[in-house]
Structures are given as C-alpha cells and as structure tokens.
Amino acid sequence: MTGEEVLGERHESKVVVVTGGAGVIGSRFVRAIADSGDIPVVADIDMMAATQLVDSLAPEQAARACAAHLDITSKDSITALISEVTGRYGRVDAVVNNAYPRNRNYGRKLEDVTYTDFCENVDSHLGGYFLVAQQFCLAFRAQGGGNVVNMSSIYGVMAPRFEVYAGTEMTMPVEYAAIKSGVIHLTRYFAQYFKGAGIRVNCLSPGGILAGQPSGFLDAYKERCASKGMIDPGDVVGALLFLLSDASRYITGQNLVVDDGFSL
Numbered sequence: 001m002t003g004e005e006v007l008g009e010r011h012e013s014k015v016v017v018v019t020g021g022a023g024v025i026g027s028r029f030v031r032a033i034a035d036s037g038d039i040p041v042v043a044d045i046d047m048m049a050a051t052q053l054v055d056s057l058a059p060e061q062a063a064r065a066c067a068a069h070l071d072i073t074s075k076d077s078i079t080a081l082i083s084e085v086t087g088r089y090g091r092v093d094a095v096v097n098n099a100y101p102r103n104r105n106y107g108r109k110l111e112d113v114t115y116t117d118f119c120e121n122v123d124s125h126l127g128g129y130f131l132v133a134q135q136f137c138l139a140f141r142a143q144g145g146g147n148v149v150n151m152s153s154i155y156g157v158m159a160p161r162f163e164v165y166a167g168t169e170m171t172m173p174v175e176y177a178a179i180k181s182g183v184i185h186l187t188r189y190f191a192q193y194f195k196g197a198g199i200r201v202n203c204l205s206p207g208g209i210l211a212g213q214p215s216g217f218l219d220a221y222k223e224r225c226a227s228k229g230m231i232d233p234g235d236v237v238g239a240l241l242f243l244l245s246d247a248s249r250y251i252t253g254q255n256l257v258v259d260d261g262f263s264l
C-alpha cells in the first residue's frame with residue numbers, strides 16, 4: 001500500500017467546522033486544518049476572537065476560511081451556522097465538537113458545587129454537544145455523509161487522580177466527569193444511530209493541556225506519564241487529522257486517548 005492509499009487520495013478540500021474554534025485547542029486545530037489544505041470554519045460565541053484567528057492565518061488560508069458566530073446551546077444558532085456554511089461552500093464535511101461553555105462557578109470543589117451549578121454546566125456543555133451533533137448529523141444525512149469528532153477528555157475515561165492537585169487551588173470538577181463520560185457514550189449512540197448514512201462519529205480524549213500550571217502539579221502529573229506529562233495542543237493535532245481523514249474511514253464510535261499514558 002502506498003502512503004497515499006493509506007492516507008486516502010485527496011480530491012478536494014474538506015470544509016471542517018470547529019466549534020469553540022477560537023479557544024486554546026480549537027485555534028491550534030484550525031491552524032492544522034488550514035495547513036493540511038482543508039477549509040476551517042471557526043465557529044465560536046466569541047466572534048471577535050474567531051475573526052482575529054482567521055485574519056492571522058496565511059493570506060491564502062484566510063481567504064478560504066471563515067469565522068462564524070455560534071452558540072452551541074441554541075438550536076437556531078446551529079441551524080443558521082449550517083445554512084451559512086453550506087450556502088458559502090456548497091457542503092460541510094465535518095464538525096469538531098470542541099466548545100467549552102462553563103458558568104461562572106465552574107471548577108469549584110465537590111463540597112461547593114450547587115445543584116444549579118451542576119445542572120447549568122451539564123446543560124450547556126453536554127447538552128450543547130448533543131445539539132451540535134444532532135443538527136449536524138441530520139444535515140450530513142441529508143447531504144449523503146459527514147464526519148463528527150467529539151472532544152472528551154481522559155477525565156471522561158478514568159476517575160480523577162486527586163492527589164496530583166494537592167497543595168493547589170485546582171481540582172477536577174465533578175461536572176466535567178459527568179459531561180465528558182457522557183460525551184464518550186453519546187459518540188457511540190450517534191455512531192450506531194447513523195450507521196449506513198455515510199456518517200462517522202468518533203471521540204478524542206486529550207490529557208491535561210499545558211497552560212502555566214504550578215510546577216508541583218506538573219511534576220506530580222508527569223510522574224504518572226510515559227515521557228512529557230501535560231501535553232501541548234499541537235500534540236493532539238495528529239489524532240484529530242487522522243479522525244478527519246480517510247485513513248480512519250472504517251473507524252466509528254471510538255474514543256482515541258492522547259495523554260502520554262496518564263490514564264494507564
């Protein structure tokens with residue numbers, strides 16, 4: 001088999017919507033999608049950041065890409081986005097369900113999480129991922145196919161290692177465990193439901209992303225990893241491009257963990 005056969009012969013650029021595309025991981029994904037010759041749509045509730053990101057791409061990439069306003073908790077906003085993208089490009093090939101809504105009390109320790117806060121965060125994040133996947137899969141079915149990549153986390157797979165947070169203000173929020181494990185199983189549900197419609201649905205679960213965390217925490221985390229410890233957004237790019245590509249054409253309903261072995 002030639003490399004081209006393995007990676008899939010490229011015919012035309014794919015149109016890939018990245019929700020939360022202006023954020024830390026999303027913006028790295030957008031650059032990688034543009035660098036690989038595909039067309040990223042930066043769909044974010046922060047339109048200014050989305051526009052700035054598109055403007056910062058290489059001129060020929062920026063001319064093809066676009067920024068679009070999206071609120072993943074609004075069905076009208078999602079359907080308007082799908083209409084805008086299909087109107088502009090004639091189709092939409094993939095969506096990366098990557099936005100990260102949270103309310104202002106998100107991230108508290110378990111003792112301090114109220115029922116309202118728990119429900120608000122699960123509603124906006126897990127509910128928003130459901131709504132994006134639902135509306136895109138319906139559009140994909142109507143156009144004859146499509147590809148969904150849902151962003152989960154190692155904390156959707158494993159119980160938290162609370163000891164790595166000792167001595168810091170950080171924790172692994174209880175809402176996040178419910179949300180991210182839910183995203184992994186929603187992935188299986190959608191993959192099963194849309195079998196035969198040319199639609200693949202997979203999940204990507206990164207480990208912790210480096211973002212200036214305290215050194216004690218980073219050391220404790222790294223001790224449980226194979227080499228690097230916390231990873232950079234760029235370390236997740238290869239897995240994303242694989243799931244978006246034809247190289248993964250017979251993979252659906254799966255969760256790909258990229259965590260330098262932390263969850264082992």
Ligand SMILES: NC(=O)c1ccc[n+]([C@@H]2O[C@H](COP(=O)([O-])OP(=O)(O)OC[C@H]3O[C@@H](n4cnc5c(N)ncnc54)[C@H](O)[C@@H]3O)[C@@H](O)[C@H]2O)c1
Pocket residue numbers: 019020021022023024025026043044045046049070071072073097098099100101102128151152153154205206207208209210
């Ligand atoms: N950062 C990590 O350590 C880490 C690790 C594993 C998985 N993840 C997952 O990766 C994804 C991206 O995380 P990140 O760290 O880049 O987050 P981030 O906060 O840097 O970016 C999230 C983006 O989502 C946008 N957003 C928020 N609410 C929205 C809404 N209602 N509709 C549309 N857009 C909205 C924000 O404006 C922002 O641009 C999330 O699913 C997160 O759970 C993150």
